[in-house]
Amino acid sequence: MRQLALFDLDHTLIPIDSDYEWGQFLCRIGAVDAEAFAHRNADFFAQYQAGTLDPVEYLEFALRTLSQFKRPQLDEFHAQFMQEVIQPALLPAAFDLLKKHQDQGDLIAIITATNRFVTTPIAAALGVEHLLAAEPELDTHLNVTGKLIGVPTSGSGKVVHLHDWLRQRDQQLSDFSHSYFYSDSHNDIPLLEVVTHPVATNPNAKLSAHAQARGWPQINLFHQQ
Template sequence: MNLALFDLDHTLLPIDSDHEWGQFLVRIGAVDAASFARRNDEFFAQYQAGTLDPVAYLEFALGTLAGFPRAKLDEMQAQYMQEVVLPAIRPSARALLQKHLDAGDLVAIVTATNHFVTAPIAKALGVEHLIAAMPEIDADGNLTGKLLGTPTQGPGKIVHTQAWLAAMDKKLEDFDSVHFYSDSHNDLPLMSIVSHPVATNPNAQLKTHAAAHGWPLIDLFND
């Protein structure tokens, strides 16, 4: 069996689902527009620059989620999927995923975005396995605003991927090939240890690194 790992934002989606969720909350009036949009944009700029403190960001994002009862969150999430995410999914991304699924590969999305935002996205893309930042949930199903474990960003993607595989009594070395598709230099730690890193819609830093190391480059969103 082969393994195919995918980053989500700007890799399978031409948007950043986390940032867009924040913009959506502003648009529907669920949060204070000025203060939230400013903080959300600051964190997004830090992510693009590779200077984001993932714990600080997740505490901000999960703290916002904790301000709503679960029923309201689920209602907003369904609206977000219909208005923002589903229209953004491209046939090219679905086709790439399907190629690996049809080949019998083990497929997973590995994302720094939290599990609440990304779980319905993975489902919509037909991907069973999702490795994402896990929010703490209380006995009533509400989010507490706290992060469980370590962030799934940068080197954290290695830690969480290895733990996910270990739960199935597997490790990276057990697979004949391991693909990892990503758009960002933030994912260089995991890309550097798989057999087939693929720079996918790469940012400038990753594009330069990929070219220097002979990694393939693909663009899913040039149509």
Template sequence: MTNLALFDLDHTLLPIDSDYEWGQFLVRIGAVDAAEYARRNDEFFAQYQAGTLDPVEYLEFALGTLARYPRRELDAMHQQYMREVIEPAIRPRAQYLVRRHQDAGDLVGIITATNRFVTEPIARAFGVPHLIAATPAVDAQGNLTGKLAGTPTSGPGKVDHMHAWLDKLGMRFEDFGSSHFYSDSHNDIPLLSVVSHPVATNPSAKLAAHASEQGWPLLHLFND
């Protein structure tokens, strides 16, 4: 029987927040107004850490920034971002953890609140073909409109999106022999509570406390 292994991305497989760092990258290359964008990006990041972030408001702020540029130009910027920011941040222990599940024959996916434009190349860098992420709306030419298509992939929404993804694959969650979910964030407690093997990975203080109460294992990938 196939098992399921799901991974959050930011601060779980990566020691950084890819969405926040994408914003910082745009500031560095002069693609956005530095002072205003940095101010808004810092505000949203603080809200995320505090658990008060409105995901639609943040996503449409981020996607609105992307909508300023044609897709070809965005893709070129993202290639630079991968080289300069993401590739140096990928750690062997995180890669090994993903490969271990793949080698065991598990169905492996990344599920993240960060939008698909930012995260799809990162999932490919980890060798993971299945990505559940916030989906930007696009026009007929494939350019981003600045709006969110569908619903956010955060908090309880991760559970709904997981079931919808499995349904598209012709599978049901209940049919897996076991299910793992690795996450750093207390925002992911809804999905961590559903799987048979929740793993608090590089956990925030709030998640670490909850995991200890529940008897969930704690995993630290980036301590050395």
């Protein structure tokens, strides 16, 4: 039976939060009102770290920001973002972990609370074909409308999206001999609890304590980087 390997993205495969850094990047290049946006972005990031973030509220804020720009402009911004912010954050330890599962022939997917526009090029740069992410509504010209499709891919929503994705593939979690999920955050405990091999990866304090209590392995990919 094939194995399934799932990965969170931010602070798991990369040592930064891509959503937060995208907002900081937009401020830096003058695409948004830097003072107002940076303050709001920082508030949401603090809520995420504390486990109090309303994912719908945050995603509506993030997607409204994307909707201010036509798609060609967004793509130009993102190419610069990849070069300046993401490429330096793609570190060997993450590629080594992915390669271990690739060499085993595992089905691999990234499942992230960050929206698909921000994360699709990052998943591609990591060599991961399958991406489960918050889905922005697009118009016929692929412009972001500012609306979210479906439930957020955060907390228990990650479990919902995983089952939906597997169902689309005519599969279910029990079809895999082993299922792994690597995450840094206590926000991902719902999905960590349903796989056979949860791995606390660069864990925050709350997840580290939970993992220790549950006897889950803990790894740190970036402490030597």
